[in-house]
Amino acid sequence: MSDLQFPPGFRWGAATSSFQIEGAAESRGDSIWDEFCRVPGAIADGSDGRVAIDHYHRYREDVALMASLGLDTYRFSVSWPRVLNPDGSVNPAGMGFYDSLVDALCAAGIRPWLTLYHWDLPAWLPGGWTNRATADAFADYTLRVHDALGDRVRIWTTLNEPWCASFLSYAGGEHAPGHTDAAEAYAAAHHLLLGHGLAVRALRAADPDATLGLTLNFTPAYPADPDSPADADVVRRVDGTSHRIFTDPVFRGEYPADVIADAGAAWPADLVRAGDLELISAPIEILGVNYYTSQQFRAGADAAEPTPHPAAPDAVVVERPDLARTDMGWEVTPDAFRDLLIGLHRDYTGPAGSSLAITENGAAIDDPDPASGPIDDVERIDYLRGHLRAVHQAMTAGAGIDTYLVWSLIDNFEWAFGYTKRFGLVAVDKELNRLPKASAGWYSELIRTATLCLPEQA
Numbered sequence: 039m040s041d042l043q044f045p046p047g048f049r050w051g052a053a054t055s056s057f058q059i060e061g062a063a064e065s066r067g068d069s070i071w072d073e074f075c076r077v078p079g080a081i082a083d084g085s086d087g088r089v090a091i092d093h094y095h096r097y098r099e100d101v102a103l104m105a106s107l108g109l110d111t112y113r114f115s116v117s118w119p120r121v122l123n124p125d126g127s128v129n130p131a132g133m134g135f136y137d138s139l140v141d142a143l144c145a146a147g148i149r150p151w152l153t154l155y156h157w158d159l160p161a162w163l164p165g166g167w168t169n170r171a172t173a174d175a176f177a178d179y180t181l182r183v184h185d186a187l188g189d190r191v192r193i194w195t196t197l198n199e200p201w202c203a204s205f206l207s208y209a210g211g212e213h214a215p216g217h218t219d220a221a222e223a224y225a226a227a228h229h230l231l232l233g234h235g236l237a238v239r240a241l242r243a244a245d246p247d248a249t250l251g252l253t254l255n256f257t258p259a260y261p262a263d264p265d266s267p268a269d270a271d272v273v274r275r276v277d278g279t280s281h282r283i284f285t286d287p288v289f290r291g292e293y294p295a296d297v298i299a300d301a302g303a304a305w306p307a308d309l310v311r312a313g314d315l316e317l318i319s320a321p322i323e324i325l326g327v328n329y330y331t332s333q334q335f336r337a338g339a340d341a342a343e344p345t346p347h348p349a350a351p352d353a354v355v356v357e358r359p360d361l362a363r364t365d366m367g368w369e370v371t372p373d374a375f376r377d378l379l380i381g382l383h384r385d386y387t388g389p390a391g392s393s394l395a396i397t398e399n400g401a402a403i404d405d406p407d408p409a410s411g412p413i414d415d416v417e418r419i420d421y422l423r424g425h426l427r428a429v430h431q432a433m434t435a436g437a438g439i440d441t442y443l444v445w446s447l448i449d450n451f452e453w454a455f456g457y458t459k460r461f462g463l464v465a466v467d468k469e470l471n472r473l474p475k476a477s478a479g480w481y482s483e484l485i486r487t488a489t490l491c492l493p494e495q496a
């Protein structure tokens with residue numbers, strides 16, 4: 039075995055999100071995901087988030103579990119329709135839940151890392167993210183949450199994965215609200231970024247010392263044929279609406295010209311107004327990186343089905359049969375993670391003086407039923423080991439990375455896949471008992487030693 043040592047002060051933790059774990063739907067308003075779950079066929083197993091894994095009632099047990107694993111940081115999200123009522127007033131019981139959760143985390147010595155938006159938009163906001171007014175509503179909501187929790191929560195992420203909340207949701211139709219309209223997706227992407235900018239402005243004014251960030255999901259795109267100009271152009275367009283449409287406004291204060299040109303008539307007139315880009319590009323301390331896989335594309339015929347890549351309907355995914363896959367079908371590509379992190383530091387966060395944090399990384403594995411005994415999830419451990427090695431390599435190459443948060447603490451509702459995909463270090467049985475897998479023990483030891491042991495051949 040050889041060892042990789044992470045530096046003192048490197049922070050370790052796990053992430054979850056409200057809709058995926060909380061349940062207790064009867065004590066909150068509907069989100070767009072409650073509505074989407076009611077659409078026949080939208081969720082693979084016909085399930086929903088009404089009970090989920092009942093974290094709302096079992097949070098004390100879950101915090102004790104985190105403490106037993108030695109987590110330094112817990113990244114959770116707040117459910118907007120739990121803490122605010124449709125008239126904009128605070129729901130005291132809903133906000134009280136997070137107040138108690140944060141107290142429990144602090145008492146256990148775990149740093150609370152709060153994400154304001156992880157997709158459970160209140161169902162009552164007209165037009166959702168296609169409506170510019172939702173960005174203003176998000177800033178109001180942000181301040182209400184900060185008023186209640188800002189004395190103890192010192193690190194805030196505005197949005198989780200705005201690509202999913204815009205392109206996958208409004209163009210690809212795979213996530214709530216399940217629309218398939220490219221113009222809606224571009225509008226949603228801009229209004230999400232505007233909401234981020236307004237929230238940052240509000241938080242800065244209220245709390246100048248808070249640490250603020252945004253989390254993006256990255257799926258690096260590669261050409262199937264490196265010598266093919268057509269493949270290269272497909273990759274440029276996929277990359278444009280997956281990544282650069284978010285990173286460039288945030289870190290450079292502008293939308294990439296090629297992204298706007300490729301959008302053509304789908305880019306809504308009057309979408310970007312005076313002052314928007316100044317708000318969106320206000321400095322942040324952290325870019326959160328969610329990474330699971332990379333993809334290879336070739337240019338083909340235009341897809342007949344709705345696509346989350348509206349500027350690249352001709353993008354055809356080319357599978358790489360030599361690569362291992364997770365239970366999502368996602369190829370295991372840690373080297374692409376290393377290269378991504380080095381590139382983000384070089385092109386965006388380094389020049390801006392921001393840090394990178396890994397806010398999600400993990401693997402869905404087809405674990406056995408917990409009823410059949412302890413789960414020895416060696417594939418998940420292998421995945422995590424390979425990706426942590428990539429993080430270490432990127433740090434050695436100079437990328438400023440200070441945190442790694444595994445997705446996820448515990449098996450949960452995997453959106454359109456329902457409960458059929460399991461990302462957790464901890465399993466949940468039919469009675470909702472929490473059952474740590476082998477990966478939980480492995481991760482706990484890693485946190486304790488800050489040392490990643492690699493088999494000689496790795």
Ligand code: IFM
Pocket residue numbers: 055058199328398445452453461
């Ligand atoms: O479960 C999701 C999470 O909500 C957002 N990032 C990706 C995860 C796995 O698909």
